[in-house]
Amino acid sequence: MSSRINTDSPIRIAVIGSGPAGFYAAGHLLKDGAGRQGAAGHSIEFEVDMIERLPTPWGLVRSGVAPDHPKIKSVTRIYEKTAAHPRFRFFGNVALGEHVSRAELLEHYHAIVYATGTPVDRPLGIPGEDLPGSHAATEFVGWYNGHPDHTDLEVDLRRAERAVVIGNGNVAIDVARMLVLAPSELAPTDTADHALEVLAESRVSEVVIVGRRGPAQAAFTNPELLELGELADADVIVDPEELDRALAVHDAGAAENITSRRNVEILRSYAERPPAGRAKRIVLRFLLSPVALEPGDDGHLGAVELARNELVTDADGNLRARATGEHETLPAGLVFRAIGYRGIPLPGVPFDGRRGVIPNERGRVLGLPTDSDSGGVPDAPGRERAETLPGDPGVERPESGRVRGEYAVGWIKRGPSGVIGTNKKDAQETVDAIFADASPDGEGLNVPGTPAGAAIERLLRERQPELVTYDGWASIDRHERSLGEAAGRPRVKLTRIEEMLRVAAGD
Ligand code: NAP
Numbered sequence: 001m002s003s004r005i006n007t008d009s010p011i012r013i014a015v016i017g018s019g020p021a022g023f024y025a026a027g028h029l030l031k032d033g034a035g036r037q038g039a040a041g042h043s044i045e046f047e048v049d050m051i052e053r054l055p056t057p058w059g060l061v062r063s064g065v066a067p068d069h070p071k072i073k074s075v076t077r078i079y080e081k082t083a084a085h086p087r088f089r090f091f092g093n094v095a096l097g098e099h100v101s102r103a104e105l106l107e108h109y110h111a112i113v114y115a116t117g118t119p120v121d122r123p124l125g126i127p128g129e130d131l132p133g134s135h136a137a138t139e140f141v142g143w144y145n146g147h148p149d150h151t152d153l154e155v156d157l158r159r160a161e162r163a164v165v166i167g168n169g170n171v172a173i174d175v176a177r178m179l180v181l182a183p184s185e186l187a188p189t190d191t192a193d194h195a196l197e198v199l200a201e202s203r204v205s206e207v208v209i210v211g212r213r214g215p216a217q218a219a220f221t222n223p224e225l226l227e228l229g230e231l232a233d234a235d236v237i238v239d240p241e242e243l244d245r246a247l248a249v250h251d252a253g254a255a256e257n258i259t260s261r262r263n264v265e266i267l268r269s270y271a272e273r274p275p276a277g278r279a280k281r282i283v284l285r286f287l288l289s290p291v292a293l294e295p296g297d298d299g300h301l302g303a304v305e306l307a308r309n310e311l312v313t314d315a316d317g318n319l320r321a322r323a324t325g326e327h328e329t330l331p332a333g334l335v336f337r338a339i340g341y342r343g344i345p346l347p348g349v350p351f352d353g354r355r356g357v358i359p360n361e362r363g364r365v366l367g368l369p370t371d372s373d374s375g376g377v378p379d380a381p382g383r384e385r386a387e388t389l390p391g392d393p394g395v396e397r398p399e400s401g402r403v404r405g406e407y408a409v410g411w412i413k414r415g416p417s418g419v420i421g422t423n424k425k426d427a428q429e430t431v432d433a434i435f436a437d438a439s440p441d442g443e444g445l446n447v448p449g450t451p452a453g454a455a456i457e458r459l460l461r462e463r464q465p466e467l468v469t470y471d472g473w474a475s476i477d478r479h480e481r482s483l484g485e486a487a488g489r490p491r492v493k494l495t496r497i498e499e500m501l502r503v504a505a506g507d
Helices: 020-033 077-085 102-108 137-144 170-180 193-200 222-228 240-249 252-256 260-270 421-437 453-463 470-487 495-502
Strands: 011-016 046-051 086-090 111-114 135-136 164-165 206-208 234-238 280-285 290-297 302-315 317-331 332-337 364-366 403-407
Touching: 011 020, 011 102, 020 046, 020 077, 020 421, 046 193, 046 453, 077 086, 086 453, 086 470, 102 111, 111 193, 111 421, 135 137, 137 170, 137 193, 137 332, 164 170, 164 317, 170 206, 170 222, 170 280, 193 317, 222 260, 234 240, 234 260, 252 260, 290 317, 302 332, 403 421
Parallel strands: 011 046, 011 111, 046 086, 111 403, 135 332, 164 206, 164 332, 206 280, 234 280
Antiparallel strands: 290 302, 302 317, 364 403
8 A cells, every 4th residue: 555645734534433443443543644645745644533422432342341341441541542642632522413514524524434333222123122121232231331321221120030131142141241240249340320229129030041043153252151150149051952952953154163162162061060059040042032022910021922943054054043833931021132233324424224334345435325224223312313404415425336535434334243352453444445545546535625623623612512522531531430449449430411521621
């Protein structure tokens, strides 16, 4: 790739969203952009402004990673280094589509990088899904992690002894583990105070994790599955007969996959292990698909109706679940749906409603399909979509092909897969596309009318007088840590926007 750039002025990039993907993209832009030469041979600078809907950065590292996984959260130290770069600015509490339009950003930046993630759950699409007691894992995870959108979620853990978690991914494991952690395991974490109170009163003693396929097809990773077997207060139960039935059909792909092979070994060891008589249990069930959530006498969730499956090989050689016609009813007062996340459309930005991502080619946003294909995906709570901001011409995009100067990164680019580190490589690909497009033989970036850093800051402050800078976030961070120190916890999270703004402003 050429290290020469087709201009001599600084290249200004807006990154929308401050999770891992946004921060890795910003980091690559600032680090790998340094030293590139402009058209006249002088060195060119990349400047990054990060626009974040919340007053706080870090995306899912703050509001998705389980509170009992502090080591994973320590990745923010890398992002802090990026944030300290002199050509980086953080504009928090600013929402694209509400305070600033895509068209206005294109007026001020050479490129926009969308790093907005996939904030809503994929629905099961079965009757009873909206019964009280049925929760999207996305909401529950946000709630126990203190995400301000979910602070008021009502999770009644006192009325149910059994909870069912649908899905065989790591989110299902996180949710199940959080439901059975011992008070001594929860105490040193940064779990939101409101969640600690509710968890302390929980009557849930059994959590059933339900997979529609078998153990070899599960999306768990090995350390997460192993961790279930090491909990202080819970036994992990696997029925050996069900395990054998679910493993009876050979899966060539899984046999070649080291993670799947190890998952099967771990699950076999659980099936052989006698329960240790702990107060709670996590039960892993396979070959079952929920077909309806049934209300109890009080109208609250009472049971999950499950269809038994068998595994069949599809045309591509993958094993998929097929209903056998047999059913099973599992009484349960709580259900958590953990079958994956989805992106939501951003005003004026192309969106592939089927996949729930921004259509793109190696990070370069493509013009089609439009957000009329959004499939009725609801906006996240608290997320308002104003489509008529001044200067926004509405949905304006070419019939097909590239949208110049617009890029995607992370889950909104490739869908909700991989671990935090996966986003580093993903961000590198997107940033390489930006460098290639900015080079003399590239397709070019956007040409902004007002590429001055002061102008966009003025506009944003006009639209959002309560804009939170990185210094504002640093005040919130210090405040939370000092509250935590007194309690022997990493931090006590602020969970209301008003509180965050007060602390950010130094009041
Ligand atoms: P995921 O890994 O994609 O797992 C989704 C699960 O839902 C799969 O088992 C899938 O089964 C199942 N599923 C999908 N549709 C279903 C349906 N209609 N009925 C029943 N089951 C259905 O998603 P995730 O758990 O949300 O995790 C997202 C990403 O974050 C993953 O890459 C995960 O590893 C990562 N993550 C990592 C950690 C960690 O490292 N500690 C923690 C949390 C999340 P099929 O395979 O049959 O489709």
